[in-house]
Amino acid sequence: MVETIVEATWQVLAKEGYAAANTNRIAERAGISVGSLYQYFPNKNAIVAAVQRRHHAEVASAMATAFAETAGQPLEIGIRGLVHANMQAHLADPDLHRALTAIVPAAANPETLGCIRDGIHAQLRAWLWRYRQQLIVKDLDTAAFVVQHLVEAVVHATIDGPGPTPEPKQVEDEVAAMILRYLTG
Amino acid sequence: MVETIVEATWQVLAKEGYAAANTNRIAERAGISVGSLYQYFPNKNAIVAAVQRRHHAEVASAMATAFAETAGQPLEIGIRGLVHANMQAHLADPDLHRALTAIVPAAANPETLGCIRDGIHAQLRAWLWRYRQQLIVKDLDTAAFVVQHLVEAVVHATIDGPGPTPEPKQVEDEVAAMILRYLTG
Amino acid sequence: MVETIVEATWQVLAKEGYAAANTNRIAERAGISVGSLYQYFPNKNAIVAAVQRRHHAEVASAMATAFAETAGQPLEIGIRGLVHANMQAHLADPDLHRALTAIVPAAANPETLGCIRDGIHAQLRAWLWRYRQQLIVKDLDTAAFVVQHLVEAVVHATIDGPGPTPEPKQVEDEVAAMILRYLTG
Amino acid sequence: MVETIVEATWQVLAKEGYAAANTNRIAERAGISVGSLYQYFPNKNAIVAAVQRRHHAEVASAMATAFAETAGQPLEIGIRGLVHANMQAHLADPDLHRALTAIVPAAANPETLGCIRDGIHAQLRAWLWRYRQQLIVKDLDTAAFVVQHLVEAVVHATIDGPGPTPEPKQVEDEVAAMILRYLTG
């Protein structure tokens, strides 16, 4: 049921935007009553936060898969996998994305967001550590921080970007190149 | 008068947050009546958009100054100037920033945002062009795009970031190194 | 306008009961919009409290008038005046009264009620003091307290009383007799 | 089971106030499900009415005990017993009382309240009748009515009274004196 509600919110957000995502609309879309919403979530924010968590979980999962698939391969391949996975995860549902990044962010409490980011950061850091021999960067924490935000920001800008943006493929190439040179000099 | 309203909104946003930034509060802070607000702006969104424009203008201006000051100097110096200027521009008023990036973005219409970004992008591209001889990147447009979002995202994450973030100084170093290696290999 | 709202609430309370007295109904009856309600009162409770204050002011005023009219006359006459004034003040609008005493009391914050009671108590005490020579009661404060609640309770019971109650006239006689004997032995 | 529910409501009312006394909370406290509530009571009002009945039954019982204990003794003793019993019955659980008198009264239908009052009235009247020889009041019905409401109101005011109130002991003295003088001149 929690899943039903999150899914309904996801859809309303993606198809009708944040403005339309009021509790009644969400309940309607979920095929339940408003009252039931509040049996599973304490308030509207909690619902939106759950949607954000789900989205980030998808991204994190895509990253984990990419890391797993490129394990043992050269760093360059791993980087391409990371960037590509991120881009793909976002290309899947650009509209939801727009709603989620451009409008909603305030909804989820900073704690939730921080927690989510920490998870991705840890994952990234662990991955970097595996290549530590060939890296010229000294502080893996900061490197992970910078890489994480670079990828996230550029992907978002490419997907949601107002105005004309470069092709995803080309962006991937550039970002991968940037990261590779940054890490290995 | 337009300036008075923008300034008032800026302050309410910075000091009381987006939730408190309703038209009555803004008018009160500006020392005028709500009615007058609507003589200078067609609706609330337009006011927030103006604040966003002003903020981006400040950033653009800081960048321009940095470029001017480092004109003729090595690329590395220019990059440091760019990154530092961005960081400084945001460190000036972190609270406003949080309100502006985390909560408001949806308010301004995409057009406005696109237009703002285009300006910064053009500036960045023109600056890159001056160093074109020593750059290994082929497409200056894409390079400017990537650099722009890298800087913006990392600065934002450093300023507003939920949870502990690296020191601004350290972030600047890493981002500058990243850009330099990306551009020159 | 404050008066208009209080009057409208009064009428809704009297004619339709507390259950019907929601903010929209009150606004409708007052011929204004809900929004305007909140320009003059911070919340619903404040409106109901104002109605209570008005009612108690009427009672206090009726008492004051009775005291003034019987000034200089024997205590017995004064007591009759007090009791009669109270009964009349309540007989004027029994329905409102029912709503106000049986249903609403919780609405007004205790402070408001305490303040109202204090006013009536002070008035009563001052009146008793004028007859202090012939009174056998020692503590005027307690005497005023007891008399105040006796009158209030019996009048309420007579007006709002569920089931058959004695005639107001007869109740007045008994209460007056009770007070006279209590005060003078 | 009915008893369990009434007891649970009593406790919620006393400890958490009327605002918290919703059917789910009551069921939870009673250790049963909401559904079961409705197997024993047709609606929420009926539950609250039962609590009121129980409270009044306690008062009536305290009065009966006082009357029995003072049977054969002088009227003055009987009156003191009556007043004291009432005060004690209320001092036992002032919080419940506040909830019950200040907030709930509307809940119970007038019929219930009337019925309850009639019982107390009858008891009081019968007691007065035993002393009829020495009373100067002519109509025992009205006398009982007045005495009943005097005691009830003053006790309530002493217990729940907003603001500072006289000491219970002193109030008892005054009320007893008042009744004695009223009945016997």
Next chain:
DNA sequence: CATGAATGAGTGTTCATTCAT
């Protein structure tokens, strides 16, 4: 031009009650 009282659609949330299991 300036005002600010008035508007009212819209919001998130509650809770007495029902009924399939």
Next chain:
DNA sequence: TATGAATGAACACTCATTCAT
């Protein structure tokens, strides 16, 4: 008989916007 998830009407309250003065 007991359950408790589901219901949905109802509520208090907000705030961008208007317009008579």
